[in-house]
Amino acid sequence: xxxxxxxxxxxxxxxxxxxxxxxxxKKPPIKDWLIAFLLKSYIASLLDNIFVKKGFIKYPVRTFxxxxxxxxxxxxxxxxTCVFFNQVTRNSSLLGIVTKCLLFSIPSTIVEFxxxxxxxxxxxxxxxxxxxxxxxxxxxxxxxxxCMMVIQKSQKSQNVVxxxxxxxxxx
Numbered sequence: 001x002x003x004x005x006x007x008x009x010x011x012x013x014x015x016x017x018x019x020x021x022x023x024x025x026k027k028p029p030i031k032d033w034l035i036a037f038l039l040k041s042y043i044a045s046l047l048d049n050i051f052v053k054k055g056f057i058k059y060p061v062r063t064f065x066x067x068x069x070x071x072x073x074x075x076x077x078x079x080x081t082c083v084f085f086n087q088v089t090r091n092s093s094l095l096g097i098v099t100k101c102l103l104f105s106i107p108s109t110i111v112e113f114x115x116x117x118x119x120x121x122x123x124x125x126x127x128x129x130x131x132x133x134x135x136x137x138x139x140x141x142x143x144x145x146x147c148m149m150v151i152q153k154s155q156k157s158q159n160v161v162x163x164x165x166x167x168x169x170x171x
């Protein structure tokens with residue numbers, strides 16, 4: 001794939017990801033999905049920066065030349081995928097969460113492997129391979145999901161509703 005085709009591919013991914021994000025944000029509770037999106041963006045960009053600075057990963061073709069990381073993947077594609085993952089695991093058991101995490105992480109890793117082998121969008125260096133990508137993708141999905149569980153549990157404990165019919169006046 002040539003550089004021009006790769007940039008077209010990135011633009012298509014951008015448009016599709018924005019469309020998917022808009023659809024995902026229509027499902028309540030929007031606040032939870034926004035938190036998951038922002039948390040995944042932060043974690044993905046932090047890890048991506050570390051891996052790029054250490055020389056494990058390189059992004060020769062980027063939409064934003066100012067950044068060494070892939071802004072599109074770190075700030076849009078992975079976070080959108082993480083929001084969808086959080087939506088489908090919202091009421092899942094621990095086993096369901098782990099199983100669904102694998103159902104998200106394995107295809108993501110396969111796509112990244114294909115992109116690394118057939119484009120110049122990402123290059124692995126210094127022994128980095130698909131297994132490390134799989135581990136980092138899986139870890140971030142589970143970490144964000146764990147954070148969302150903590151947030152949801154703390155929110156439930158703070159949302160104490162007082163039934164006005166149970167309040168009695170004493171004089």
